[in-house]
Amino acid sequence: MPVMTMSQDLSPAAPSVAVIGAGIVGACAALALQRGGCRVDVYDPLPPGGGASFGNAGLISIDSVVPIAMPGMLRNVPRWLIDPDGPLALRPGYALRAAPWLLRWLRAGRLPAVRASSRALHALHRPALDEYRALLGAERFVTLLRTQGQVHVWEDERDSAADRIADELRERLDVPTERLDAGALRELLPELSPAIRRGLLFPRHAHTVEPRQLVQAVAELLQQAGGRLVAERALKIVPRPDGDYRLLTNCGDRIHDRIVVAAGAWSRSLLEPLGVRLPLETERGYHAELSAPSLLPRIPLVHKDRGFAVTPMTGGLRIAGTVEIAGLDAPPDERRADALVAQAQALFPGLRFEHWRAWMGLRPSFPDSLPVSDRLARHPGVVVACGHGHFGMTAASMTARLVSQLVRGEPAAIDLHPYRLARF
Numbered sequence: 001m002p003v004m005t006m007s008q009d010l011s012p013a014a015p016s017v018a019v020i021g022a023g024i025v026g027a028c029a030a031l032a033l034q035r036g037g038c039r040v041d042v043y044d045p046l047p048p049g050g051g052a053s054f055g056n057a058g059l060i061s062i063d064s065v066v067p068i069a070m071p072g073m074l075r076n077v078p079r080w081l082i083d084p085d086g087p088l089a090l091r092p093g094y095a096l097r098a099a100p101w102l103l104r105w106l107r108a109g110r111l112p113a114v115r116a117s118s119r120a121l122h123a124l125h126r127p128a129l130d131e132y133r134a135l136l137g138a139e140r141f142v143t144l145l146r147t148q149g150q151v152h153v154w155e156d157e158r159d160s161a162a163d164r165i166a167d168e169l170r171e172r173l174d175v176p177t178e179r180l181d182a183g184a185l186r187e188l189l190p191e192l193s194p195a196i197r198r199g200l201l202f203p204r205h206a207h208t209v210e211p212r213q214l215v216q217a218v219a220e221l222l223q224q225a226g227g228r229l230v231a232e233r234a235l236k237i238v239p240r241p242d243g244d245y246r247l248l249t250n251c252g253d254r255i256h257d258r259i260v261v262a263a264g265a266w267s268r269s270l271l272e273p274l275g276v277r278l279p280l281e282t283e284r285g286y287h288a289e290l291s292a293p294s295l296l297p298r299i300p301l302v303h304k305d306r307g308f309a310v311t312p313m314t315g316g317l318r319i320a321g322t323v324e325i326a327g328l329d330a331p332p333d334e335r336r337a338d339a340l341v342a343q344a345q346a347l348f349p350g351l352r353f354e355h356w357r358a359w360m361g362l363r364p365s366f367p368d369s370l371p372v373s374d375r376l377a378r379h380p381g382v383v384v385a386c387g388h389g390h391f392g393m394t395a396a397s398m399t400a401r402l403v404s405q406l407v408r409g410e411p412a413a414i415d416l417h418p419y420r421l422a423r424f
C-alpha cells in the first residue's frame, strides 16, 4: 500500500476525531483515522512517545501468544516478592488498593481463560509487522525496525509447568520456535554467562531500534497527512444531546464528533465520569540504558527467570522489564533500575559500558493481558483503546486498524469479542 505523505484535502463534513494520548497506541490510531478520511487532533501534554512508549524494550513480538497470568504462578509470587531484585514488587502501602486487580489476575491464570487470552493475543499480534509496514512505508520501516528474531533464555535446564503450557499454547497456534541447548545458544550469543542453560528462538519476532523515534515517525506522518498534535491535557469528555462531544482540556474546550481514549495507564479517570469503571492497573517497569557498551548481542533476548529483556538500540544496550505494582503516582524506585544493570552484567560477564541512564514507565494493564478496543454502549462516539500491558509496541499497529474501523463504523478485521468492555 503506498504511504500517503501529503496533506489530504478533507471535506469540511469529514468527521472530527479527538485522540487522547500520543503514545504508540494513540499515534498509530490517529494516523489510521486521518488516512481513513477523518480530521484528527491528538491531545497530549507530552510530545509523542513520552509515556510507557518511551522506554520499553521495543520488542515487536508477533508470535507472543502467552498471557502474563499463567497457571501455577501463585506458587512463585512469595519467592518473587521477597527478592528485592526479583521480577515482581508490590509496594506495601498500595497492596490493599491493588488487591481486587490481583485477584482478577489470579483468576485470569486459570487454563481456560489463558487459552482464550492466547487466541486473542495471536489475532492482535500476528499482523503487527504488516500493519507497521503499511503505516510507516517501506523506507521508514527498515530504518526503525529490525526483523532478526528474538530468543528467550532460562537458567534451569528443565521446563517448568508454565513452560509446558506455554509450549502447548504456541503449538495450538502453529507458532514456529526452535529449542536451543547450551551449545546452540553459545553459537548465537557467545558472550552469554554459562549460568544460562537453554533457550527458545522466535525467528519471526522483530524489534525497534528506538521506541520513541517510532512513535515520533508515526506522529510526523500524521502531521504530513493533515492531522494535528495539540499539547493539552484532556480533563473531561462531555456527551452533547446532538451526538457529538465537548472535550474539556487544561486550555479550554472543543467540540469533536468522535473521541478515542488512548491515554494508556491514565485512561481510567477519563472514562469514570461516563459511567465506565475499568480494572486498569499499572504494572510499572524500568529500564537501564547502557551507553557505549562493550558488546551488543546480535539478537534481542528475554531472561525468562528474571523478567527482563536486553535489546540492542541506537542509544546503546537497553535492559528493560520487571513489574512493580505501586499505582500511578508513587515516585520511581531507582534501585529496581540499578538491579537491572547488575543482572545484565551477570548475564553477560564481559559487559562494560561508559555510563547508564534509568527510566520508569507505566504499563496500562488489564488482568487478562488483553487490551480494550471497543466503543461505549451508552456513548457510541467514544472509542476506548487502552490496556495493552506488556505488548503495546506489538499490538499498536493492528489496534490502529481496529480503532479506525470502530470509529468509521466499518466491519472489524478480526473478531472484537475478546477486547470488549463488557468482559469486566
Ligand SMILES: Cc1cc2nc3c(=O)[nH]c(=O)nc-3n(C[C@H](O)[C@H](O)[C@H](O)COP(=O)(O)OP(=O)(O)OC[C@H]3O[C@@H](n4cnc5c(N)ncnc54)[C@H](O)[C@@H]3O)c2cc1C
Residues within 6 Å of the ligand: 020, 021, 022, 023, 024, 025, 026, 043, 044, 045, 046, 049, 050, 051, 052, 053, 054, 055, 056, 057, 058, 059, 060, 061, 232, 233, 234, 235, 262, 263, 264, 265, 266, 267, 270, 283, 284, 285, 286, 287, 309, 320, 321, 322, 360, 361, 362, 363, 364, 386, 387, 388, 389, 390, 391, 392, 393, 394, 395
Ligand atoms: C519496561 C517496559 C518494557 C516494555 N517492553 C515492551 C516490549 O518489548 N514490547 C511491547 O510490545 N511492549 C512493551 N511494553 C509495553 C508498552 O510499552 C506499552 O504497552 C505501550 O507503550 C502502551 O502504549 P500507550 O500508547 O497505550 O500508552 P503510553 O505510551 O503510556 O501513552 C499514553 C499517553 O497518554 C497521555 N495522557 C495521559 N493522560 C492524558 C490526558 N488526560 N490528556 C491527554 N493525554 C494524556 C500520556 O501523556 C501518554 O503520552 C513495555 C513496557 C515497559 C514499562
